[in-house]
Every structure is written in C-alpha cells, then in structure tokens.
Amino acid sequence: MENCDLLITHTTALLPDMTLRNDVAIAVDRGSILALDDNAILEARYHPRTRLDGTGKVAMPGLIDAHTHVCQQLLRGRITDEPPMIWARFLVPFESTLEPEDVYWSTMLSGVEMLKAGITAFADSGGRHMGEAARAVAALGLRACIARSTMDSGGFVPENMRGSVTQNIAETEALYREWHGKANNRIHIWFALRQVMTSTPELVESVAAAAREVNTGIHIHLAEHLREVEHCVVNYRLRPAEWLDALGLLGSNVLAAHSIVLTEKEIQLLAARGVIPVHCPRSNLNSHGFPKTPLFLALGVPIGLGTDGASGGSLDLFEQARLLKSAIQAYRGLPINDAAILPVEDLLRMATSGGARALRLQSHTGTLETGKQADIILVDATAPPYSAPHLQPTQHLLRTLVMSAGAHDVSDVIVDGVVLMQERRLTQVDEAEIICKAGEHLQAITRRAGIA
Numbered sequence: 485m486e487n488c489d490l491l492i493t494h495t496t497a498l499l500p501d502m503t504l505r506n507d508v509a510i511a512v513d514r515g516s517i518l519a520l521d522d523n524a525i526l527e528a529r530y531h532p533r534t535r536l537d538g539t540g541k542v543a544m545p546g547l548i549d550a551h552t553h554v555c556q557q558l559l560r561g562r563i564t565d566e567p568p569m570i571w572a573r574f575l576v577p578f579e580s581t582l583e584p585e586d587v588y589w590s591t592m593l594s595g596v597e598m599l600k601a602g603i604t605a606f607a608d609s610g611g612r613h614m615g616e617a618a619r620a621v622a623a624l625g626l627r628a629c630i631a632r633s634t635m636d637s638g639g640f641v642p643e644n645m646r647g648s649v650t651q652n653i654a655e656t657e658a659l660y661r662e663w664h665g666k667a668n669n670r671i672h673i674w675f676a677l678r679q680v681m682t683s684t685p686e687l688v689e690s691v692a693a694a695a696r697e698v699n700t701g702i703h704i705h706l707a708e709h710l711r712e713v714e715h716c717v718v719n720y721r722l723r724p725a726e727w728l729d730a731l732g733l734l735g736s737n738v739l740a741a742h743s744i745v746l747t748e749k750e751i752q753l754l755a756a757r758g759v760i761p762v763h764c765p766r767s768n769l770n771s772h773g774f775p776k777t778p779l780f781l782a783l784g785v786p787i788g789l790g791t792d793g794a795s796g797g798s799l800d801l802f803e804q805a806r807l808l809k810s811a812i813q814a815y816r817g818l819p820i821n822d823a824a825i826l827p828v829e830d831l832l833r834m835a836t837s838g839g840a841r842a843l844r845l846q847s848h849t850g851t852l853e854t855g856k857q858a859d860i861i862l863v864d865a866t867a868p869p870y871s872a873p874h875l876q877p878t879q880h881l882l883r884t885l886v887m888s889a890g891a892h893d894v895s896d897v898i899v900d901g902v903v904l905m906q907e908r909r910l911t912q913v914d915e916a917e918i919i920c921k922a923g924e925h926l927q928a929i930t931r932r933a934g935i936a
C-alpha cells in the first residue's frame with residue numbers, strides 16, 4: 485500500500501473527453517492528482533490520510549470564472565434596472581472611493597460565493613488595491629490571476645482612477661514583485677488594459693512589452709460595446725482588434741473579455757494570434773448581445789466563460805453556460821435550423837479547460853488528469869435515494885447537469901489538494917464573519933460614494 489493525502493471514493497468522474505465514468509476513485513497527494521481509476525483498484529493500492537466519500541456525486545474539474553470583478557462584489561443589487569450611464573453614475577463613484585480594507589472584504593465575500601458555486605480559479609480584470617485582493621485569495625485557498633485596472637486616458641475617467649504610462653507599469657510591476665507565484669503558486673499577477681477607449685497607444689505598447697518581459701498574461705475588456713469600435717475607427721481608422729494588433733499587443737497571453745462586436749476578419753486575427761475570448765452571457769445580453777461563438781469554435785479557439793462579477797447577478801457559472809446556450813440557440817441556431825449549435829460538451833469545456841487556457845493554467849488545472857493540480861468539485865447528483873429532484877432520475881446525466889444544475893448542487897470543493905468545502909461547509913474561513921464584515925463595508929462605501 486502507498487500513502488496518499490486524500491482519496492475520493494465511489495464517485496462518477498467527468499473525463500477530459502466529456503464522458504462520465506462510474507465508480508472511480510481519485511487519489512490526491514501533495515496537491516496534485518496521483519491517479520484516477522476504478523474504485524476497487526485504487527482502494528487496494530492507496531492508504532489515504534483523508535477519505536472523501538463520493539457516492540452519489542459527480543467529480544468535475546473546478547469551474548473557472550475567466551472574467552470577474554472582485555472589487556464590485558459590494559455593488560450587488562445597485563445597477564439592475566437603472567438607466568444609463570451605469571459607468572458614470574455608479575461604477576466610477578463606487579470604485580474611486582474604495583479603501584484597501586473594502587477590497588479585502590469584498591474579495592473575501594466573492595471567494596465565499598465562488599467556493600459555494602464550485603469555482604476554484606478566477607481571472608480578475610482589476611480594480612484598486614489589488615494587493616488586498618491577493619491577500620484575500622491567499623486566505624481563501626483559491627487560485628487567481630489578478631491584475632490592476634490600468635487606464636491613462638478617456639474624458640469620463642476621474643483623475644484618481646488613471647495614471648501615466650510610467651505610473652501604471654510601475655504599480656503593476658510592484659504588485660507582481662509582491663504577489664506573483666505566492667500562496668504555493670496559486671496567485672499570478674497579470675497586466676491589464678481596462679479597454680481601448682481608456683488607453684493611449686503608448687500604454688498599449690508598454691503593457692505589451694512589460695508583460696512579455698516577465699512572461700505573464702494581459703487581461704482586457706475587448707469588443708464589449710459598439711462605442712469601442714467607433715472610438716478606434718474614428719481615431720485610428722482601424723477596428724479595436726486591428727488597432728491592438730498594430731501596436732503589438734495581441735498574443736497567446738491575452739485574455740479578451742466579452743469579444744462580442746467583432747468582424748469575421750477580427751475573429752480570424754484573434755485566432756491567428758492565439759488570443760482567448762471569454763464570454764460573459766448575462767452581462768453581454770445587457771449590452772451588445774450575441775457573440776459569434778460557433779465561429780470561434782470552428783476555428784478551434786478555446787473559449788472561457790465569465791460572470792463579469794456580482795454587480796448584476798450571481799457568480800453561478802452553470803447559469804452563465806445555460807444562458808449562453810439559449811442565446812446562441814435563439815440567435816444563431818434557429819435561423820439556420822441547427823438544433824445543436826452549442827452542445828453541452830462545449831459549454832462544459834468553456835467553464836473548465838477553456839477557462840484554464842484563458843488563465844494560462846492549462847497544464848495545472850481544467851481537467852481531471854494524473855499530474856494536474858487537484859482542483860476538483862463534487863456535485864451532488866447521482867445516487868438513490870435521490871435528493872435532487874431537478875437532477876434525478878435522468879436519461880442523460882451530462883446534459884441534465886448542464887441544463888439543470890446550479891451553484892447550490894456543489895457539495896465539496898478541493899483546490900490544490902486542500903478540501904476547502906465539505907458538504908457545503910467551508911473549512912478554512914469563517915463564512916458568517918465574512919458576510920457580516922462585507923455588509924459593514926458595503927454600507928460605508930455606499931455612504932462615501934453617495935450612491936444610496
């Protein structure tokens with residue numbers, strides 16, 4: 485018998501080819517997946533320090549929220565049904581008055597919501613005081629690619645939210661030196677550009693060069709709004725993706741959140757450069773809607789899925805996947821009579837391996853495979869007596885998981901081999917204290933920002 489840290493027994497596992505395999509065990513040691521095989525084989529081989537009974541559960545790779553805003557968690561409930569401009573009336577006053585402690589507790593609350601929704605890793609496009617976000621991620625046990633919001637122009641951006649090119653680069657480099665690779669390499673620091681309308685050509689070129697120098701990622705909001713297209717065409721006679729490419733930004737280290745209002749030519753350009761698009765369906769349906777997801781897939785481009793933060797809804801990636809399926813089906817499938825234009829397998833890939841690729845973590849996470857880090861979630865779904873009438877009985881468990889499961893069905897969460905949630909109880913942080921502290925900070929920020 486060999487020793488191992490953890491053995492998840494009698495579970496049904498989602499394999500990288502998107503099939504389900506019954507009655508398997510998963511052995512975990514020193515943070516990574518040691519073996520995934522028939523339960524009887526691994527029970528005979530390993531002597532685990534801890535066991536987790538997976539009976540009646542589906543083991544999946546941890547979900548990856550490839551575009552979120554932990555700094556906006558305490559804006560929840562404020563912007564729904566509000567007339568424009570959300571950016572000027574709410575986001576700017578809110579974000580520009582955030583204090584470091586606000587960001588810490590905002591991130592802690594985001595993390596609790598993520599863990600309870602089966603999200604094990606996220607990419608944040610950046611707000612203020614992101615060192616505090618990193619400190620929270622270290623405490624939560626999550627995995628994250630964190631950036632600093634970076635803007636150097638735009639008449640609608642207040643002074644305290646933008647900086648010179650030199651300042652912007654220096655501040656991200658300082659964050660990088662302090663946090664990159666920390667918390668057992670669970671934290672990566674990225675560069676960011678908020679979006680094209682708040683970036684000068686000098687900023688774009690400098691961010692591209694600075695990220696290349698330390699081989700890290702760049703997170704940008706791209707082609708979310710028609711206004712971005714107008715801005716680039718009027719000022720530079722190029723569409724946004726073409727403009728960024730001309731400045732040397734586009735590469736396989738770029739995560740392009742939204743990627744909606746793109747021409748076919750721009751999509752081919754992004755694909756050729758290896759840029760990974762991340763769709764945020766709820767948020768996108770509120771602005772300019774329907775991505776050309778089938779074209780990206782036909783070109784073989786991995787796609788990530790994002791929540792775009794909690795300001796307009798929950799951090800539930802199951803819900804985002806379903807929303808994208810319905811949107812693409814209605815807008816792109818029906819007109820051409822294609823009933824399976826976006827199958828459940830593709831949606832699951834977006835929420836797992838596609839997200840991992842977007843975060844440049846494809847060799848660490850995103851699939852359940854020997855040698856990868858043990859980022860695993862268990863979804864309570866399979867065994868009689870059935871406790872989830874929305875999931876069982878079913879004629880096709882994989883389809884039912886995507887079409888009917890939700891955050892509340894995730895029972896256990898493991899990140900880097902550590903059990904962070906067991907039977908929906910968080911093991912590393914005090915959930916009640918975090919909700920209480922976050923509530924106090926929400927009140928204080930709202931008063932300070934004058935947005936009550």
Ligand SMILES: [Zn+2]
Pocket residue numbers: 551552553609705741792
């Ligand atoms: Zn966003």
